[in-house]
Amino acid sequence: MMAKNIADIVMRNLFENEDSSEDEAAINLPNIGLQIMRELDEDIPAGVQGLQEIVELLERRDRVAVPLYVEQTVPLYSDEEFVSHFRMKRGVVNDLSVRFRNTEIFRSLLGHGGYEPVTPEKHVLVFLWFVGHQTASYRDVGDRFDLSISCLHDVITRMINFLLELAPTVICxxxxxxxxxxxxxxxxxxxxxxxxxxxxxxxxxxxxxxxxxxxxxxxxxxxxxxxxxxxxxxxxxxxxxxxxxxxxxxxxxxxxxxxxxxxxxxxxxxxxxxxxxxxxxxxxxxxxxxxxxxxxxxxxxxxxxxxxxxxxxxxxxxxxxxxxxxxxxxxxxxxxxxxxxxxxxxxxxxxxxxxxxxxxxxxxxxxxxxxxxxxxxxxxxxxxxxxxxxxxxxxxxxxxxxxxxxxxxxxxxxx
Incomplete structure (x- = not known):
């Protein structure tokens, strides 16, 4: 019952602004935490960790993720299928993955919070899929790569920052x-x-x-x-x-x-x-x-x-x-x-x-x-x-x- 009440509050707050897209509203899920506290009488897990658990619960709700897509499915693609899906050839993607692995942007994730970070290859493939497909919403991409929307937003942000670091030597x-x-x-x-x-x-x-x-x-x-x-x-x-x-x-x-x-x-x-x-x-x-x-x-x-x-x-x-x-x-x-x-x-x-x-x-x-x-x-x-x-x-x-x-x-x- 508590989860249902939380979900109702979140959805009401997320879309009260008619100009907000579903993707961008979902990115702001953590900001709804205080509203949840104000409206619910039941006890909820205290502190930031508790709110994060609620956010993750909501983001998993009704999701149909593709398990191990990068690890098991992508290697099976032919070269032509790979380019069709990811808009660039495998060699370029591999080179970008190596470059990204060696950046401070990625190294700062290692050992952070006690969890395994999204791999460099997955960072690159996620970004390429998102920008390469006209109908790719945050939710669709998150499901395909088994990422929460907030995590996906962070992955795209890191890739933008990484590519902008490369820009002066690539566009010159x-x-x-x-x-x-x-x-x-x-x-x-x-x-x-x-x-x-x-x-x-x-x-x-x-x-x-x-x-x-x-x-x-x-x-x-x-x-x-x-x-x-x-x-x-x-x-x-x-x-x-x-x-x-x-x-x-x-x-x-x-x-x-x-x-x-x-x-x-x-x-x-x-x-x-x-x-x-x-x-x-x-x-x-x-x-x-x-x-x-x-x-x-x-x-x-x-x-x-x-x-x-x-x-x-x-x-x-x-x-x-x-x-x-x-x-x-x-x-x-x-x-x-x-x-x-x-x-x-x-x-x-x-x-x-x-x-x-x-x-x-x-x-x-x-x-x-x-x-x-x-x-x-x-x-x-x-x-x-x-x-x-x-x-x-x-x-x-x-x-x-x-x-x-x-x-x-x-x-x-x-x-």
Missing amino acids: FPTEAEKQTTKMHYLTTKGLPDVLGSVDGTHIRIDKPAEDKDAYINRKHYFSFQMQGAVNEKKQFIDVFIGYPGSVHDARVFANSSLSRDMHTLCRGGGYMLGDAAYPCMPQLITPYRDNGHLTVAQRQFNMTHSSCRISVEHAFGKLKQRFRQLYHLKLQDMRRMVQLVHACCVLHNLADLDDLNIFEPPDVDDLPDPEAHRILGVVDPAPAADEDGNPDDLPTGQNLRDELCRQLVARRHN
Whole structure:
């Protein structure tokens, strides 16, 4: 009877806020302990240990866990099945497990509380399963890996922290040798000299945030925050900047990013990045000619070549979301945690084999309007706004370089 009364109190308190998801409400189970004490007349185990016993009782309630899934089932997967489930190859997962084992994040768990910690391999597999499956809720993942929801939350937090520790060495500007390789790739395949990569932005769809709702409604009328990414010819990220609300224009995001401040460092020794018309044309960031209906043949050809080079960044965003399908629509509520999770997925993207995407489910459509966003905006016509360039200020020196590249491209085609 006491357990039933406790459960009734917990469930009533967990979901009294209609904006709370089941997963995130369950993470806060320990905070309900005082409410239990206030409402129950029966004696309950005293102190923190007693509350923990209650929490564990509730988390086990109606769970159908998969026993020894990592230990007995995962080793039986074929290589293709393993990649399909965990989104990365076994060798990469094993390497990440070894790296994680040697971190202070994991070592601090050893001998703590007298229990056996979740293994490094299980940490990695849990995180990959969670971010790799669009419908994977905390409860579903907890059942599959036989973890309580509070434990699962801690496992995901540790993995995010671990991957963010790796980020500076995995997502970084190219070396001089790497710059030369990238330049040669674009020169020989596209005819453009000195290209170091491309930069663009993508939107990460989210549920309606608790604060500043309007700011997160983007031009396609759904809630999102922005991710700016710069990639090389291999579609690997060399810089990411994540977290600006969806309504902010790409040019403003770029102007406030570390990449904008560090362009001289990235392009030192010669070279430039490519960006679409939303960005300002400058010596280190070349954009296409604006089509005002009077472009020359050479300018149109330049724009086509520019687009064929820049498409690598769009492909990178597509591959990132296709592999880590939670990024099609993040259901978490904590903005900081969502930004960190996306950053962690970018690290994994750079470590993954980009040729294994044929194993995964096809890309999803993630830019449909949100009826709640329409309600807030008072929109009657549901058609999203058209793309806008934002009229960024082009620098004369950037325009001069673009004209020279256009001239060289025409000359190269005629030789």
